[in-house]
Amino acid sequence: MSMPLSWWEYQDAYHNSELCIVGAGIVGLSTALFYAQQRPKAKIVVLESGNRPSGASLRNAGFACFGSVGEIADDLKHSSLEATIALIAARRQGLALLRKVQGDKALSFDAxxxxxxxxxxxxxxxxxxxxxxxxxxxxxxxxxxxxxxxxxxxxxxxxxxxxxxxxxxxxxxxEEAALNPVHLWQSLLHKCLSLGVRYQPGVALTALPEAEDGKGYLCSCSGVEFRTRRLVMATNAFAHYFLPNQxxxxxxxxxxxxxxxxxxxxxxxxxxxxxxxxxxxxxxxxxxxxxxxxxxxxxxxxxxxxxxxxxxxxxxxxxxxxxxxxxxxxxxxxxxxxGKAKMPKLEKDTEGRVWAVRLGGMGVALGTEIGQRAAALCLED
Ligand SMILES: Cc1cc2nc3c(=O)[nH]c(=O)nc-3n(C[C@H](O)[C@H](O)[C@H](O)COP(=O)(O)OP(=O)(O)OC[C@H]3O[C@@H](n4cnc5c(N)ncnc54)[C@H](O)[C@@H]3O)c2cc1C
Incomplete structure (x- = not known):
């Protein structure tokens, strides 16, 4: 049975929220971390529908990879060499950022x-x-x-x-390496919590909120309703429910x-x-x-x-x-x-919601940077 929140809990976690991030995988938590670093006083809430993240970030194989030649040969059947090189560059850059932010020890990184x-x-x-x-x-x-x-x-x-x-x-x-995905996630969560980010597991966003003039978004979740000024969707595969074609x-x-x-x-x-x-x-x-x-x-x-x-x-x-x-x-x-494109979908839609989804099989390398860029998109206005 889920109990209603007390007033104190509600006030602390949701009231006057500046940024709501939906999904607590690598991308969602990285977005929270970079935003919190830029706006230390902002209330940031990260919603996670599972009791633990239930998509990919705790369930992957822990390969810190760029793409093998055979895989790239296959990619080249559908995309140009330039686009493929850009994707490898993004993975390299993302991995360097991940290591810089977390440190190899916290990741159990094995080069x-x-x-x-x-x-x-x-x-x-x-x-x-x-x-x-x-x-x-x-x-x-x-x-x-x-x-x-x-x-x-x-x-x-x-x-x-x-x-x-x-x-x-x-x-x-x-340059390939291996790491422990749970250590990565725990270290990321620890950093977010230390900056005051509110992490709410077991809370699912049930409908996609639309922007209300000057008031941000009204989020309806499992038993909770609250307003947030900004919204990031970091639900990766589950974005399918809202964007089935993408x-x-x-x-x-x-x-x-x-x-x-x-x-x-x-x-x-x-x-x-x-x-x-x-x-x-x-x-x-x-x-x-x-x-x-x-x-x-x-x-x-x-x-x-x-x-x-x-x-x-x-x-x-x-x-x-x-x-x-x-x-x-x-x-x-x-x-x-x-999706059809191998690059993640990272963009602000016409309602001002930021989408940072579709990480494919390379989220370990790409996730931190996608989070950083999602935070930057939020801070644009
Ligand atoms: C078995 C497996 C092996 C993999 N191996 C590798 C690998 O070795 N190397 C590599 O680079 N990548 C690998 N990947 C891919 C990588 O794990 C992902 O790209 C990366 O974790 C994506 O992170 P994310 O934060 O975008 O998504 P996720 O980790 O999937 O996070 C999205 C979160 O959103 C939550 N959510 C969804 N809908 C809602 C909602 N309505 N309300 C609230 N919360 C919601 C979900 O519960 C989930 O926790 C693997 C993936 C899998 C499944």
Missing amino acids: CGGYELFFSEEKEAAEQALDLLPKLNQSLLEAGVFTKELYRIVRPSNLPQNSFKGLHLAIFHA VQPARAQVLVSAPLAMDLPRGTFHHHKGYNYFRFVEGRLLLGGGRHLNPQAEAKLEANTSEEIQHYLQTFAQEKLGIDGLQVAHRWSGFMGV
């Missing part, structure tokens, strides 16, 4: 480097990646995104401590194995245009992906896992990664917000 793998039946895709690699490295250098060549070919036999089967080609990305949900599934009795390679690993990804965490395999098998079935906001994809992931672990007798200890899913 381990990353690999993209091509197995023997993927020779055609490997050739495409090899064709693109020099041009991509050169374009990134020319655009000043990196000062050294980012991607380099590694002979499968030089990959350390791996049991991979039928590996044909590996491409190493020196944001689509994409469920992503992950498994973690029982501890493995074998030597494990360090690094982040990508496969099949970035759809599959894995790394080893505390002696266990963390493996996600398989969404390409049935994208339509995964375009939903239902927080469960499917037998089809979990079976695919287990088979992949056994047949490609050479992990015999894989025991799964844990499975979960989360929601990405995707």
